[in-house]
Amino acid sequence: MKTAAKKENFNYRLWKYDGAPGELIPLLQSAQEHFGYVPRRAITYISGVTNIPESDIYGVITFYSQFRLQPMGKYVVRACAGTACHVSGAKAIINTVEDELGVEVGDTSEDGLFTFLTVACIGCCSLAPVIMVNDETHGRLTPASLRKILKEYRRKGKKNAEGAVGAP
Amino acid sequence: MKKIIVGMGTCGLSAGAQPVYDKLEELAEKHPEACVLDITGCIGMCFREPLVEIQDDTGRTIYGDVSETSAEEIFNEHILGGIKVDNDNVIYGVNKDGSTYGSEVSFLDLQERIVLRNCGIINPESIDDYEEIGGGYKGLKKALTAMTPDEIIQTMKSSGLRGRGGAGFPTGLKWSFAAANKGDTKYVVCNADEGDPGAFMDRSVLEGDPHAVLEGMIICGKAIGASFGYIYCRAEYPLAIERLEKAITAAKAKGYVGENIFNSGFTFNLKVKQGAGAFVCGEETALFASIEGERGMPRIRPPFPAEKGLWQKPTNNNNVETFANVPWIIANGAEAYSSIGTEKSPGTKVFALAGKVAKGGLAEVPMGTTIEQLVFNIGGGIKDNGEFKAVQMGGPSGGCIPADQKTTPVDFESIPATGAIMGSGGMVVMDQGTCMVGIARFFLDFTQSESCGKCTFCRIGTLRMLEILDRITRGEGIPSDIEKLQKLSIQIKEASLCGLGQTAPNPVQTTIRYYLNEYKAHIEDKKCPAGECEALVDFVIIPEKCVGCTLCARNCPVDAIEGKVKEIHIIDQEKCVKCGKCITSCNFSAVVKR
Numbered sequence: 022m023k024t025a026a027k028k029e030n031f032n033y034r035l036w037k038y039d040g041a042p043g044e045l046i047p048l049l050q051s052a053q054e055h056f057g058y059v060p061r062r063a064i065t066y067i068s069g070v071t072n073i074p075e076s077d078i079y080g081v082i083t084f085y086s087q088f089r090l091q092p093m094g095k096y097v098v099r100a101c102a103g104t105a106c107h108v109s110g111a112k113a114i115i116n117t118v119e120d121e122l123g124v125e126v127g128d129t130s131e132d133g134l135f136t137f138l139t140v141a142c143i144g145c146c147s148l149a150p151v152i153m154v155n156d157e158t159h160g161r162l163t164p165a166s167l168r169k170i171l172k173e174y175r176r177k178g179k180k181n182a183e184g185a186v187g188a189p
Numbered sequence: 190m191k192k193i194i195v196g197m198g199t200c201g202l203s204a205g206a207q208p209v210y211d212k213l214e215e216l217a218e219k220h221p222e223a224c225v226l227d228i229t230g231c232i233g234m235c236f237r238e239p240l241v242e243i244q245d246d247t248g249r250t251i252y253g254d255v256s257e258t259s260a261e262e263i264f265n266e267h268i269l270g271g272i273k274v275d276n277d278n279v280i281y282g283v284n285k286d287g288s289t290y291g292s293e294v295s296f297l298d299l300q301e302r303i304v305l306r307n308c309g310i311i312n313p314e315s316i317d318d319y320e321e322i323g324g325g326y327k328g329l330k331k332a333l334t335a336m337t338p339d340e341i342i343q344t345m346k347s348s349g350l351r352g353r354g355g356a357g358f359p360t361g362l363k364w365s366f367a368a369a370n371k372g373d374t375k376y377v378v379c380n381a382d383e384g385d386p387g388a389f390m391d392r393s394v395l396e397g398d399p400h401a402v403l404e405g406m407i408i409c410g411k412a413i414g415a416s417f418g419y420i421y422c423r424a425e426y427p428l429a430i431e432r433l434e435k436a437i438t439a440a441k442a443k444g445y446v447g448e449n450i451f452n453s454g455f456t457f458n459l460k461v462k463q464g465a466g467a468f469v470c471g472e473e474t475a476l477f478a479s480i481e482g483e484r485g486m487p488r489i490r491p492p493f494p495a496e497k498g499l500w501q502k503p504t505n506n507n508n509v510e511t512f513a514n515v516p517w518i519i520a521n522g523a524e525a526y527s528s529i530g531t532e533k534s535p536g537t538k539v540f541a542l543a544g545k546v547a548k549g550g551l552a553e554v555p556m557g558t559t560i561e562q563l564v565f566n567i568g569g570g571i572k573d574n575g576e577f578k579a580v581q582m583g584g585p586s587g588g589c590i591p592a593d594q595k596t597t598p599v600d601f602e603s604i605p606a607t608g609a610i611m612g613s614g615g616m617v618v619m620d621q622g623t624c625m626v627g628i629a630r631f632f633l634d635f636t637q638s639e640s641c642g643k644c645t646f647c648r649i650g651t652l653r654m655l656e657i658l659d660r661i662t663r664g665e666g667i668p669s670d671i672e673k674l675q676k677l678s679i680q681i682k683e684a685s686l687c688g689l690g691q692t693a694p695n696p697v698q699t700t701i702r703y704y705l706n707e708y709k710a711h712i713e714d715k716k717c718p719a720g721e722c723e724a725l726v727d728f729v730i731i732p733e734k735c736v737g738c739t740l741c742a743r744n745c746p747v748d749a750i751e752g753k754v755k756e757i758h759i760i761d762q763e764k765c766v767k768c769g770k771c772i773t774s775c776n777f778s779a780v781v782k783r
């Protein structure tokens with residue numbers, strides 16, 4: 022997800038930390054931006070710099086659904102499970118993602134390409150049902166159109182991976 | 190010169206506005222003398238996105254459902270040829286004399302826009318647009334140079350504006366509390382957490398007119414004597430955050446944010462704080478905890494935020510839409526505002542129409558407009574000629590209002606009388622295919638997982654209710670379940686610490702009140718009248734739609750589907766385990782639940 026923290030990288034933010042209160046969540050957000058998740062060592066760094074006990078940091082991480090303690094796939098698929106999407110058939114959409122990607126909500130596919138999550142509303146309710154793949158939103162989905170979209174991402178993801186190794 | 194404007198809100202972008210913009214940019218670069226290209230936020234007609242507007246000497250023309258191909262056609266014919274493309278895609282037009290036409294005239298013309306005054310009109314990333322076209326920062330100038338804090342608060346009080354975050358607390362009164370508390374450090378907080386799933390008006394305002402929110406906050410700062418503000422925006426709205434940051438930078442450059450604004454000696458600075466995905470953080474005391482970097486747990490009141498809020502300092506928190514109203518009220522006067530709407534709920538309210546409504550989008554109407562007017566006259570009725578069953582208002586804290594009460598006016602008195610609440614303005618329309626027990630279960634599932642766990646009644650009570658609703662939808666309900674749900678509802682409401690628990694039972698109570706028959710059908714007859722609860726319905730293939738591709742049969746894990754290539758397939762109900770794989774695999778929407 023695009024965040025305002027992008028402009029300043031994690032190390033810079035830690036270095037800049039001046040003891041101002043309320044910086045823990047932005048620091049965690051920038052760690053997640055930097056590593057793709059919040060790794061153990063980031064918690065240790067943050068604790069060392071801010072003097073907030075690691076256990077407290079862990080408490081904050083687990084309270085908010087944005088933070089992940091495991092690496093995420095290349096494509097993070099977020100299916101909307103909000104009210105408008107619910108009445109417009111979100112369940113079939115969620116089932117279709119699980120089926121097509123072979124992962125359950127919360128998991129990452131074996132090839133590391135996809136992580137599947139649900140969110141409570143993307144704010145595109147009038148285009149329900151909706152999914153978000155990384156920063157791109159796709160609306161007015163049917164199981165068939167969704168399969169097509171996911172296949173396209175898989176193709177792109179695989180191609181990039183091959184390209185990285187075997188490009189001339 | 191002609192002007193082309195592309196709607197680039199999140200809704201436009203997800204419907205494909207970016208490639209349309211790129212195409213138009215490519216064409217405009219080839220013909221720099223013909224036109225200028227610009228962007229705008231969401232105008233509210235999300236159901237026809239992507240939208241492209243053309244302004245020329247005949248007036249304004251809005252094209253809907255624009256694709257790359259039709260963008261090129263519009264460019265060639267309208268921009269270069271000077272003739273409007275004559276097809277259904279012209280959804281709204283305004284002639285020079287102000288008269289309007291087009292297929293979606295009813296959607297826009299029945300509205301009265303104050304909060305959305307600039308949305309879809311100005312380029313949200315241009316402060317000049319906000320000032321020149323939107324008349325922006327005039328209210329701020331007036332408040333800082335010609336009014337005392339008391340006068341500002343008095344104006345807000347007499348406007349009658351009530352908080353748009355859900356509870357409808359009078360804004361002027363709230364400001365007077367924060368102003369009365371002495372202290373050299375105070376805060377203004379804008380609640381942009383928009384947690385209600387199914388609501389998106391705050392997103393559209395932030396994306397379409399971010400300066401209006403900033404201006405409202407600065408005016409509030411002057412009124413209560415605060416010099417710092419926070420906007421707490423949910424992380425799921427990256428575009429809103431980006432536009433807010435840009436707006437703050439632009440306002441700083443113009444001297445509207447920072448020191449000695451308009452030479453009045455008043456200083457105000459602002460910061461955007463990003464949420465991290467917790468519904469309860471929309472509750473103001475939990476929101477403060479989150480800004481402070483803690484787990485977002487609500488605090489006991491009193492002390493109220495006006496006395497001890499963020500960092501234990503006097504704080505005033507308002508919703509995005511509340512703040513967006515403020516500059517208009519200051520600039521146009523309290524009376525102009527209070528003359529709109531009803532006596533006890535003055536002004537307008539933005540509603541997010543979604544669900545089974547034909548025209549989903551944003552509609553701003555005077556308070557007191559009826560549900561029927563919103564859903565039918567503006568929203569165009571129910572999708573696919575469905576039957577109007579209910580409208581859900583207020584999200585997880587709200588309730589379902591049945592179709593036979595569609596003449597209920599929307600205001601802070603009439604809606605609560607139905608058992609629902611005004612809430613933030615999400616209006617999810619349901620048709621005959623929505624199971625009301627399923628909806629109650631859906632919301633309980635939401636509140637149960639979003640309960641922060643601090644108080645027992647909310648944490649465990651909602652789980653018990655969810656378990657009961659779960660078994661009812663599975664066809665395992667027992668007759669005493671309804672009574673148990675009602676009892677639990679009362680207990681949770683009375684004993685919970687914050688608004689989350691205090692309102693969580695609302696969706697259950699309203700559905701029991703209006704749809705008791707549906708509960709009974711699930712419990713006694715083991716039937717789901719709406720045909721939604723999987724355990725209680727049959728999966729069937731519609732013969733007319735089946736092309737015999739065999740996909741469903743190949744995907745069925747228990748070999749319950751029979752049929753040969755190019756022949757109509759049939760599901761063996763004895764074998765079917767109701768997993769739904771056939772529905773998700775069918776490319777022709779031929780499998781349905783009944």
Ligand SMILES: Cc1cc2nc3c(=O)[nH]c(=O)nc-3n(C[C@H](O)[C@H](O)[C@H](O)COP(=O)(O)O)c2cc1C
Pocket residue numbers: 351352353354355356357358360363380381382383384385468469470471472473474506507508509511613687688689
């Ligand atoms: C569980 C819960 C969630 C809430 N979520 C929001 C929200 O997303 N946005 C909002 O503006 N107010 C929300 N509120 C209401 C706020 O606590 C607060 O009353 C409101 O922001 C005050 O603004 P107003 O006076 O302008 O209405 C929520 C309240 C509760 C109890």
Ligand code: FES
Pocket residue numbers: 101102103104105106107141142143144145146147149150151386387388
């Ligand atoms: S409910 Fe799905 S985008 Fe809002």
